Amino acid sequence: MLDGITATRVTTPRLTAQVLSVDGRAGDPVVFVHGNVSSSLFWQRQMLDLPAGYRPLAVDLRGFGGTDPLPVDATRGLRDFTDDVVSLDLGPAHYVGWSMGGGVLMQLLRDHPALVRTLTLVNPVSPYGFGGTTGPEGTLISPDGAGAGAAGANPEFVQRLADGDRGSEQTSPRTIMNTFYVHGTVPAADEDEFVESMLTTRTGEDNYPGDSVPSDAWPGAAPGPRGVLNTMAPNHFRVDDLHTIDPKPPILWLRGADDQIVSDTSMFDLAHLGQLGAIPGWPGAETHAPQPMVTQTRAVLDRYAAAGGTYEEIVFPGTGHSPHVERPAEFAAAIHKGLTRG
Template sequence: MSTSPLLLSGITQHTLQSERLKTAYLTTGQGPLPVVLIHGNCSSSLFFQDFMLALAETGRYTIYAPDLRGYGASETLPVDATRGVRDFSDDIASFVRALDLPSFHLLGWSLGGNVAIQYAIDYPGTLRTLMLEATGSPYGFGGTKDVIGTPVWLDYAGSGGGTANGDFVQRLADGDRGSDPTSPRTTINTFYFKPPFRAAPDREEIFVSSILAMAVAPGNYPGDTLPSENWPGSAPGAQGVNNALSPKYLNQGELANVSEKPPVLWFHGADDQIVSDTSMFDIGFLGQLGFVPGWPGAQLYPPQPMKGQIRAVLESYKEHGGTYQEFIIPECGHSPHIEQQDEAVKLCTEFIDAH
């Protein structure tokens, strides 16, 4: 058990060796219902601490928040992007088996939402509920042009490791704790949250430390890249998390066809700038704004309709016998569990207790 200065009172950190990797995880609460939380890209379980403590106050849940491979204090192993996010979802499966958890409630935030969706597809019958917080699109990040995930180019140029901001990646590698425009600190306060929201200074330092703990390497973040004759000039490689999120390898439309369909809660901020139909991280939208030169125009390469894609897949899920609820949280960016913690706790606890 770790006593890291980054841990809040009431949170404990443990390390578990599964058949796949050594996983660090946070836990709190002693209730009968297990809840597993999966963090997003460029973060770790540390982003969940206050949310975990608030859930634990109900007395009904035991909460677990693992660090994904290459993030936080977990083992760094390369990500095989050709499997989409299955390396991550298989890791979660081995984690819950090692803990010998019964059927459980699963929440995924951002990238964690894609991991949670993949888990639901590959391990049917093990979930009580599936909660998606600001989840990524089931058709990945970048490179698609409509709600059914049609690729813009056959090589999926405009998605994958080559779309990461090179200066941000270098600042991660350098351990930058400053406040320059592309620093991790500024990225959190500009894009993870809706300005002018800002976490308390001690929490902000935890969040910055969390991001800086991730593995910056071609096999992890952001991933390798291939040259392309198509705009913007790069296509996804075969390793690393950003390539795992490329629609070349990630297509989760099959969620609608899973044999066992847990009820789904999808909640997201109205002002999310990361997962959005006008995402500040989507190459199509950045091209439209003039930030990436040579944009071929909206008819050929429109902004990716991320939220429209999520909604279309969940509607198909409903048509095939599943159920879902959607909640849009006003005055909120990409991190409802931090920016609007009380609302996020209320949504999740009421959803869990109803199922």
């Protein structure tokens, strides 16, 4: 942990969560929420970079970091995570969510808009979930969500997480991070700590990746009711009606131009992998076109703006899934600009 950062365990009526804070800082709370297979440790430098007048906090979601590894009910979408964050009782705050954490905070915005002063989305999961939809309006390919959820996880990667693998084999956490979390490589000063962060991920059917059930639809499996990946399946998670909420706080959307995870051609979308020939039996683009994740997010935010909200999209060129890691100074400047709007 970096100098100046303190970890505290906070007990709420729902669970005991680990929360990072910056020593001696007070002011308006800025709450950072991490993505999948990571923890609050990925936010430390951004917490320290926040200017005076803000109180940086970074939360470990259930089953990650130092927070209780409680089971995840995927039938609620991302609401188990959202309700955990709300239970910290931080009052109205600025929220920053990365990847899956962006989905957690879109759900928080949908359910509790008055608690959100500003929302910053960093390479967020689509408002239509991850996998199993087509087109800008998030058309569901199969009612059971086939093509999304835990069945898409690489079992060797899951086993390496469970085993605490710190090596550099092809499917190791370290290699996955340096290949997909960033466009280049993670800074050497942070690499080992980020690997340790990934290894805090609790594995199993109740946590990561979750369970799956057989399906008659391609690719032959659908998301089950338990675990992390199934929370983002499109039959469980959908927040495409953000334009209906009131109030509508300002939204800042930050993303890397070369993201391979959340993309219109995601290397983790089974339909895109099928199109590439990596998964056999792909039925074709007429029914199973790759999910246009970025296009879907823009469509939802455009409706939000048309209904009286505001959003700004900032794209970092030559950057992957983690602009806060790859472009820290530019990212910090963008975050500060977004905070001043709320």
